[in-house]
Amino acid sequence: MQNVAGPSFLSDCPTRLAVEIISDKWSVLVLFGLSQQPRRHGELAALIGGVSRKVLTQTLRRLQEYGLVERREEAPRQVEYSLTDLGRTLVEPIEVLTAWARDHGEAIVDFQEAAAAARHN
Amino acid sequence: MQNVAGPSFLSDCPTRLAVEIISDKWSVLVLFGLSQQPRRHGELAALIGGVSRKVLTQTLRRLQEYGLVERREEAPRQVEYSLTDLGRTLVEPIEVLTAWARDHGEAIVDFQEAAAAARHN
DNA sequence: CGGTATCCTTTTAGATACTG
DNA sequence: CAGTATCTAAAAGGATACCG
Helix, strand or coil, X not given: CCCCCCCCCCCCCHHHHHHHHHCCCCHHHHHHHHCCCCEEHHHHHHHHCCCCHHHHHHHHHHHHHCCCEEEEEEECCEEEEEECHHHHCCHHXXXXXXXXXXXXXXXXXXXXXXXXXXXXX | CCCCCCCCCCCXXXXXXXXXXXXXXXXXXXXXXXXXXXXXXXXXXXXXXXXXXXXXXXXHHHHHHCCCEEEEEEECCEEEEEECHHHHCCHHHHHHHHHHHHHHHHHHHHHHHHHHHHHCC
């Protein structure tokens, strides 16, 4: 490390935990998918779209380890995932984020396209 | 892809853009660091702690491409980064997330430790 | 149907040295 | 001080085949 080895006011901050939890490709989408109702593995996969079974299982396990998601085997081949009480506390932050994306996503895409067009000239 | 190739109600959702933006190790921390005031490269590095120069520059470039961060060269070797108007709209979602981490981070760590202890028995 | 195992590719990030 | 270039390691994710 060539920079700062010592602590900083962001270095032991709970924000880092939040980033650790949501900084992957599927966790937010999974939590969002479970925020309305419990869902089964295949149901989640279809809902989200584009995620492989392996990675979906990995993501669910990870969220279980954080205590955010609960796994219940209702019958031999019928597994249902739902949010825990702790997991439900994350729904509001995620909704704020998705609301932001809804409101400003277009502006971002427009900016990127304008920048790309400028590079071609 | 063995799962769902076709669209789903989450597949073309703006949430994916939000996830794309924040799903890396440093972007949220950088945005948070810039949310109070403009800062210089080295200042940001010291504030965040643990990020290499290369990756910090990469992160800043990426946030510039999204139109969230602005780079200003005040003098030959004095570069200042700040949030754009668009970038400032992301401050509230990030603050909600950090507030969540402050309120529930301990519960998550406790849960993980309890689960780890259970595995040792 | 849910899950695992294996293999492979891509992405991300860290170390280090160098430049203006 | 800010940034780049190169190399390498580690992590994340995808394809596929297989199991109970």
